[in-house]
Amino acid sequence: MATPTTAALRTGAQMPLLGLGTGPGSVGTWQTSTEPIYEAVKAAIDVGYRHIDTAESYADEKAVGRALREKIGSAVQRKDLFITSKLWNTRHHPDDVLPACQRSLTDLGLDYLDLYLMHFPVAWVRGEVYYPKDENGRAILCTPDVHFMDTWKAMESLVDAGLVKAIGVSNFNISQMEEVLTNGRIKPAVNQVESHPYLVCSRLLKCAADNEVVITAFCPLGRPGEANKHGITPLQDPKVISIAEKHKKTPAQVCLRWQVQRGVVVVPRSITPARILENSQIFDFELSTEEMETISRLNKDARITKFGMCDDHPQWPFSGDF
Ligand SMILES: NC(=O)c1ccc[n+]([C@@H]2O[C@H](COP(=O)([O-])OP(=O)(O)OC[C@H]3O[C@@H](n4cnc5c(N)ncnc54)[C@H](OP(=O)(O)O)[C@@H]3O)[C@@H](O)[C@H]2O)c1
Numbered sequence: 212m213a214t215p216t217t218a219a220l221r222t223g224a225q226m227p228l229l230g231l232g233t234g235p236g237s238v239g240t241w242q243t244s245t246e247p248i249y250e251a252v253k254a255a256i257d258v259g260y261r262h263i264d265t266a267e268s269y270a271d272e273k274a275v276g277r278a279l280r281e282k283i284g285s286a287v288q289r290k291d292l293f294i295t296s297k298l299w300n301t302r303h304h305p306d307d308v309l310p311a312c313q314r315s316l317t318d319l320g321l322d323y324l325d326l327y328l329m330h331f332p333v334a335w336v337r338g339e340v341y342y343p344k345d346e347n348g349r350a351i352l353c354t355p356d357v358h359f360m361d362t363w364k365a366m367e368s369l370v371d372a373g374l375v376k377a378i379g380v381s382n383f384n385i386s387q388m389e390e391v392l393t394n395g396r397i398k399p400a401v402n403q404v405e406s407h408p409y410l411v412c413s414r415l416l417k418c419a420a421d422n423e424v425v426i427t428a429f430c431p432l433g434r435p436g437e438a439n440k441h442g443i444t445p446l447q448d449p450k451v452i453s454i455a456e457k458h459k460k461t462p463a464q465v466c467l468r469w470q471v472q473r474g475v476v477v478v479p480r481s482i483t484p485a486r487i488l489e490n491s492q493i494f495d496f497e498l499s500t501e502e503m504e505t506i507s508r509l510n511k512d513a514r515i516t517k518f519g520m521c522d523d524h525p526q527w528p529f530s531g532d533f
Pocket of ligand 1: 231232233234235264265330381382403404428429430431432433434435436461463464478479480481482483486487489490516
């Protein structure tokens with residue numbers, strides 16, 4: 212069976228099933244230098260990645276842009292790349308959406324994005340502090356509150372203006388995604404959510420497939436550097452290891468293959484050239500139906516990224532169904 216390498220978006224565009232994640236290792240732990248990401252993006256393009264996942268809040272879009280400028284026109288053409296960025300929680304006010312998008316475009320050195328996602332459904336206080344917190348460590352929310360549908364309407368204008376080819380959401384639960392599908396003039400093309408063998412999201416996948424929404428999995432490897440902290444270690448799971456041995460692949464390749472084989476886009480992050488290559492070698496083998504089911508049965512609904520600092524907001528997504 213020929214393995215597809217792209218997912219069709221409702222816009223008609225093809226989104227590569229494999230992208231390079233460029234986000235920081237953990238929320239709030241900023242990279243001390245963006246140089247490794249600059250090198251990683253170049254290395255990824257050299258070994259065939261055509262999709263880069265970034266965001267204003269990763270504070271590395273200038274470094275990503277530097278790498279893109281070096282590669283576009285020589286190693287690759289702009290039209291062959293798929294670049295995703297995200298609107299951060301402090302930019303939900305409709306007046307802030309266009310400037311935020313323009314800033315990402317400037318930093319990336321691009322005149323359009325292939326995909327722009329609302330990073331999270333909750334609006335935080337406007338301003339230049341990415342993680343505004345009160346003395347108790349709680350996120351300072353936007354007052355008056357901005358509902359995500361008002362932010363969405365401003366994002367629709369970015370499509371009209373030709374600044375972004377597609378818009379989508381991230382960390383939206385099923386009912387939030389349905390609300391945008393029902394009330395949006397432009398329907399979301401993508402919902403990017405945490406997913407790995409311990410967080411399978413089967414109900415969300417079904418709802419997305421029924422509504423032509425492509426799912427992207429972030430933390431597709433379970434963010435292994437933080438394995439001990441979270442106890443979420445799919446790469447060390449005996450069943451994943453056994454399937455990997457059978458195919459002469461690594462546990463990381465099996466976790467990524469399982470996602471793309473069920474039509475889910477993956478954006479593993481690595482700044483290590485050998486792993487960047489390893490993570491791309493997932494289109495030359497196939498998991499059996501039984502192996503796919505074995506991995507899906509590992510589900511524990513175990514979540515790494517919880518944005519717990521605003522878990523009292525009515526739109527905090529993780530009390531809902533995924
Ligand atoms: N929308 C959202 O809210 C959201 C949230 C989090 C993340 N994201 C996106 O998703 C991307 C990926 O998520 P993530 O970075 O949190 O987690 P991840 O991709 O599951 O894990 C990244 C970690 O895995 C290591 N790694 C990479 N390939 C490996 C391999 N083959 N074997 C063993 N270890 C490997 C990397 O180490 P080295 O770098 O040292 O190789 C890095 O520490 C982010 O970069 C970001 O673009 C989005």
